[in-house]
Amino acid sequence: MVDDRNMELVRSIYSAWERGDYRSDEWADPEIEFVMADGPDRGSWTGLSEMARAARAALRAWEEHRLVADGLHPLDDERILVLSHRTARGKTSGLTVQADGAELFHMRNGKVTKLVRYLDREGAFAALGWSSAAG
Numbered sequence: 001m002v003d004d005r006n007m008e009l010v011r012s013i014y015s016a017w018e019r020g021d022y023r024s025d026e027w028a029d030p031e032i033e034f035v036m037a038d039g040p041d042r043g044s045w046t047g048l049s050e051m052a053r054a055a056r057a058a059l060r061a062w063e064e065h066r067l068v069a070d071g072l073h074p075l076d077d078e079r080i081l082v083l084s085h086r087t088a089r090g091k092t093s094g095l096t097v098q099a100d101g102a103e104l105f106h107m108r109n110g111k112v113t114k115l116v117r118y119l120d121r122e123g124a125f126a127a128l129g130w131s132s133a134a135g
Contacts, residue, residue: 006107007072010080013112014069022055029111037127039119051115062088070100080105081128083121104128 013027025048034051035044041058045051059065065088073081086099102124106114118124125131 003077003107005110006078006080006105007074009107009110009112010072010082010105011069014067014082014084017067018069020066022059025052027112028115029108029113032112033114035114035116037116037118038123061091063091064089075128078107080107081124086119 009027013024016022016024028048028051030048031046032048032051033044033046034054036042036054036058039058041054043054045054066086068085070083070085073083075081082103082105084101084103086101087096089096099119100121102118102121104114104116104118104124104127105112106116116124116127118127
């Protein structure tokens with residue numbers, strides 16, 4: 001069973017993110033692995049400064065970016081899958097985009113050691129060996 005402290009930590013992260021506050025990194029292990037599994041900015045970065053740089057670069061093209069947790073799903077003692085919904089408007093194009101994605105949190109000793117972001121929920125399901133009906 002998942003540690004309730006891990007669930008509370010993930011809830012607190014989303015509480016800030018849902019307000020548009022991405023500044024805190026106190027929840028992250030100093031050597032966190034940050035992965036953007038899909039989309040135009042895919043890649044993997046290690047450490048707090050690299051995670052911040054990659055996240056800023058990914059958000060740079062957007063305004064009114066909003067991320068909302070649709071549900072938290074503990075997978076085991078150290079992993080929590082969050083199904084999420086994003087909306088954002090392109091700074092240049094003005095187009096509004098929406099995506100049902102997911103974030104997979106790997107946790108140890110009260111810190112997030114790995115965060116994998118999926119712009120497409122199906123990618124998260126596939127990585128976990130699930131069909132979309134299982135999610």
